[in-house]
Amino acid sequence: MKMGFRWFGEEDDPIPLAHVRQIPGVRHVVGALHDLPAGAEWPLARIAALREAIEAAGLLLEVVESVNVSDAIKIGLPERDRHIENYIATIRNLSRHGVKVICYNFMPVFDWIRTDLRSEAPDGSFSMAYDQQIVSGSFRDVMLRVQGGADGFRLPGWEEDRLAGIEALFEAYSDVDEDGLRANFAYFIDAILDACRAHDVRMAVHPDDPPRSVFGLPRIVKGAEDMRAIAAFTDSPYHGFTVCTGSLGSDPDTDVPSLMREFSALGRVPFVHLRNILHTGPGTFRETAHPSSEGSLDMFAIVEALHETGFDGYVRPDHGRDIWGERGRPGYGLHDRALGITYLLGLWEALGRTH
Ligand code: DNO
Ligand code: MN
Numbered sequence: 001m002k003m004g005f006r007w008f009g010e011e012d013d014p015i016p017l018a019h020v021r022q023i024p025g026v027r028h029v030v031g032a033l034h035d036l037p038a039g040a041e042w043p044l045a046r047i048a049a050l051r052e053a054i055e056a057a058g059l060l061l062e063v064v065e066s067v068n069v070s071d072a073i074k075i076g077l078p079e080r081d082r083h084i085e086n087y088i089a090t091i092r093n094l095s096r097h098g099v100k101v102i103c104y105n106f107m108p109v110f111d112w113i114r115t116d117l118r119s120e121a122p123d124g125s126f127s128m129a130y131d132q133q134i135v136s137g138s139f140r141d142v143m144l145r146v147q148g149g150a151d152g153f154r155l156p157g158w159e160e161d162r163l164a165g166i167e168a169l170f171e172a173y174s175d176v177d178e179d180g181l182r183a184n185f186a187y188f189i190d191a192i193l194d195a196c197r198a199h200d201v202r203m204a205v206h207p208d209d210p211p212r213s214v215f216g217l218p219r220i221v222k223g224a225e226d227m228r229a230i231a232a233f234t235d236s237p238y239h240g241f242t243v244c245t246g247s248l249g250s251d252p253d254t255d256v257p258s259l260m261r262e263f264s265a266l267g268r269v270p271f272v273h274l275r276n277i278l279h280t281g282p283g284t285f286r287e288t289a290h291p292s293s294e295g296s297l298d299m300f301a302i303v304e305a306l307h308e309t310g311f312d313g314y315v316r317p318d319h320g321r322d323i324w325g326e327r328g329r330p331g332y333g334l335h336d337r338a339l340g341i342t343y344l345l346g347l348w349e350a351l352g353r354t355h
Contacts, residue, residue, distance in 0.1 A: 001312070001315055002313065002315070003341060004027075004030045004315065005020050005023065005028070005317070006029075007020060008031075008332070009033075018057055021058050023338045024341075024345070025342075027060055028059065029059045030064070030103070030316050032065055038070040041090055042067070063100065063271060064099050067094075069188065071108065071109065071169060073087075073188050074176070077172070080184075080187075081191075087188075088191075091192065091201050094199075099201060104204075106185050107219060108176070109173065110215075111155065112155070112210075113142070113155060113214060114146065114330075125322060128331055129280075129285065131284045132284065133284075135214050173218075178218045182229065185230065189203070193238060193239065202237065205230065206244055207221045207227075208221045212251070224254065224258075227263060231263070237267050241263055242272065243260055243263060246273065249296065249297045250277050257305045260272075261309060264305065272306065272311075275290060275319055275320070276296070277295050277296060277297065278295040287319050303348060303351065307352070319332070320336030
């Protein structure tokens with residue numbers, strides 16, 4: 001298990017790499033060029049600069065999250081082939097700098113969604129929460145509620161310039177149902193797979209978060225059944241998953257340890273996001289600290305599933321809480337994610353000693 005830490009870059013992340021380096025057991029930074037639009041080629045020089053900054057801190061850049069897939073590719077618009085060419089060039093450029101895994105998602109229009117970015121828990125810590133009732137309204141209601149509530153932080157995909165064209169984007173999706181979206185996904189994977197093989201870069205699709213349709217948009221990476229259909233595009237190990245326990249586990253019907261066991265045993269899990277959530281009622285959940293004792297997921301059983309299937313890929317803690325007065329990017333503070341890492345590595349060490 002290779003432990004990583006997500007980092008948003010020198011300009012956008014308040015956490016210095018020197019601090020990441022001090023978290024015991026962390027050797028990998030999960031990074032990206034966040035300013036580049038989906039559909040563009042990532043220039044070699046920009047990747048080189050990111051890698052150099054990470055390596056100068058004594059860390060490695062082997063996992064990138066995310067190289068976003070454009071809506072043109074998801075919708076199947078004519079410009080998708082140009083975007084796919086750029087994606088292939090990006091795979092090649094990343095591989096030249098030692099990148100082994102690309103995390104991405106196939107969610108239309110938006111990325112992950114929460115309805116509260118700073119919800120206070122009884123212990124005085126803050127974390128993100130979700131209420132399906134609120135998402136059942138219009139996305140503008142959600143936007144008004146969420147934006148500004150966390151020091152002006154915007155959910156990914158909700159950037160101002162993007163929201164300006166949002167009606168047209170919704171319209172462009174009006175003919176895309178789940179089957180259509182899946183067909184466009186298969187088209188994308190088929191088009192990039194040779195490049196992945198040639199450059200030895202494994203693709204790892206992140207599940208939908210939350211794992212259900214939002215604002216009437218189709219979503220197709222919601223649970224084990226969806227994942228089986230996606231895995232069936234090709235049996236190549238270059239087409240795999242980022243198993244995100246918190247995203248998948250927010251559906252109370254999903255058995256995360258058994259899903260992890262199934263896909264890891266198939267060799268289709270190059271990357272894992274480990275985090276816990278607490279089901280607080282029908283259609284609601286909040287993010288918690290990583291240990292099993294704090295939330296609804298059995299983190300021991302999840303890590304055990306990885307151990308027993310001989311997992312040797314990359315993991316990172318996912319969203320953590322804001323604790324000890326820290327107030328940075330929601331979900332991506334230093335302290336709680338560092339605590340999570342120590343807990344997860346403790347489970348891993350114990351499993352190694354006893355199995
Ligand atoms: C949610 C997070 C997401 C994820 C992207 C992947 O669980 O891990 O930010 O990174 O959706 O593209
Ligand atoms: Mn995740």
